[in-house]
Amino acid sequence: MSNEQEAGGLKQVVNKVTDAVGGMVGQASAASTRTADQFVENAAIGDRYEIRAGMIALQRAQRDDVRLAARQMIIDHTTSTHQLQAALEMNETAGVIAPPLELDNRRQGMIQHLMEASDDGFDKQYLDQQVLAHEETVTLMRNFAEGGDNSQLRSFALSTAPVVERHLEHMKHLRELA
Template identity: 45%
Template sequence: MLRTLFVGAACAALLAGCNQAEDQDPVNAVQDAASAPVGQMSAATMGANTVGGYVPNAAMGDMYEIQAAEIAMERTQNAQVRELAQMIMTDHRAASEKMTALAPQAAPNVTLPTELDERRQGLIDNLRTADAAAFDQVYLDQQVAAHQEALTLHRGFADNTDAPQLATHAREVVPKIEMHLERARALQEAM
């Protein structure tokens, strides 16, 4: 059942990516679209179930969000997108700092990542190479998918009893992630 859902979601994402291809490099559009269901599945199955899955995935999500926001701050010409990127950068830096402080005691056997995984690095690369006219749409599409993934991850871990400090952290970041998602969706719909 899970495999069927994943394959169906991946196919839908590939089709969606093909529809976006006219404004963005077709390969990059498909890669970005396919990343959404992969991230959701990963967050729901691996990340939210164990400390060893949650900590690196949350840290990686923050790292991606910060880098993507930095690129948006450099490239966008839209004041509202710039405002969203600044808010995302500020909030995810704070979340990252808190995770870095909590992890040594709450998850002593888990190593925090120091660089992005291949999937998220691909998203960053796609942002860097996006056509100027399509940049805002690419950024917003990525942000909607990334924040949906982050919500799945943090909500799924929020009731974890093995690491109460990390569960508290998960609950604390959910409202900010929801706010980012809501704002990104509103901007996405306005374009």
């Protein structure tokens, strides 16, 4: 094995560990989200990450089932973005911050890791990230639905949680097939 291959392999390991640690941080953040502003920020950034990651997977995934799942993530998270925006347009959400237009540093790093993944390691990297991201989002939706400070957004979280839970189970299943 050449030094270049070893360095590339090491970088993939570091990226995977960084994503896993980021997933733990995201889980902790999602579990403590109680305010509408925190919820909107996290939900919007999560949708943006899913859409961007899905677009990359459409181009790079080696397996047809992974590309199909990526396409579904783009569709469902675009829908979620529109539903969140509709919830924010209700009178009960007056004063809640607008959803951010950019990814946070953690999820931008995950996107970078996807772009850096080797061709033969891409599908696994994508699926690993999808499991982490959907675990975080399930926690966010369930936690806010149970104890959030805005009834309109609690309703959105409650209706969105089952979709995200199905995504999580599907991504776990795809990962097992690898």
